[in-house]
Amino acid sequence: MQKNDPRREAALRIVETSRLLRNIVEQRLKPYGMTRAHLATLSRLDCQDGLAQHEVADALEVQPIAMVRLVDQLSAEGLVERRNDPADRRLNRLFITDAGRERLAGLESFKAEIGRALFEGIDEAALLQMLTTLNQLHTNIKTMQVAEAATTKLRKSGTSS
Missing domain, CATH: 1.10.10.10 (Winged helix-like DNA-binding domain superfamily/Winged helix DNA-binding domain)
Structure with a gap:
């Protein structure tokens, strides 16, 4: 399994x-x-x-x-x-x-x-850890979006291989 x-x-x-x-x-x-x-x-x-x-x-x-x-x-x-x-x-x-x-x-x-x-039922320490994790996820997603936008722009301009 x-x-x-x-x-x-x-x-x-x-x-x-x-x-x-x-x-x-x-x-x-x-x-x-x-x-x-x-x-x-x-x-x-x-x-x-x-x-x-x-x-x-x-x-x-x-x-x-x-x-x-x-x-x-x-x-x-x-x-x-x-x-x-x-x-x-x-x-x-x-x-x-x-x-x-x-x-x-x-x-x-x-x-x-x-x-x-x-x-x-969620104590402050767990809430603070969750905020840290969610902030990192947010940063990761924004980074992915920027990379995808750059790739799309390159593809549209015809400069990518």
């Missing part, structure tokens, strides 16, 4: 856990009239107000067209506003409104409860 590769098992568990977490967060945000993408956008702007719309899309790893719809929704609710970039009128800069900050503040108990439930 062949022993399972722990790297493969870990990768599969990360994917499965991520899917489960996304689903539970989406489900629990519904009563607040929010989605994960709404929350992520407001949170990003709360930390870095005035980002260009494409910068928020890149940071959240969302397609630009999806970001447009997301910002349209948040703007319609008065949670975010678009402003023309003074140096480049083709760019929209995004700003969280006071109503957006209030909505985020109203989600603090939600975030605290998700955190408590999610990490129940």
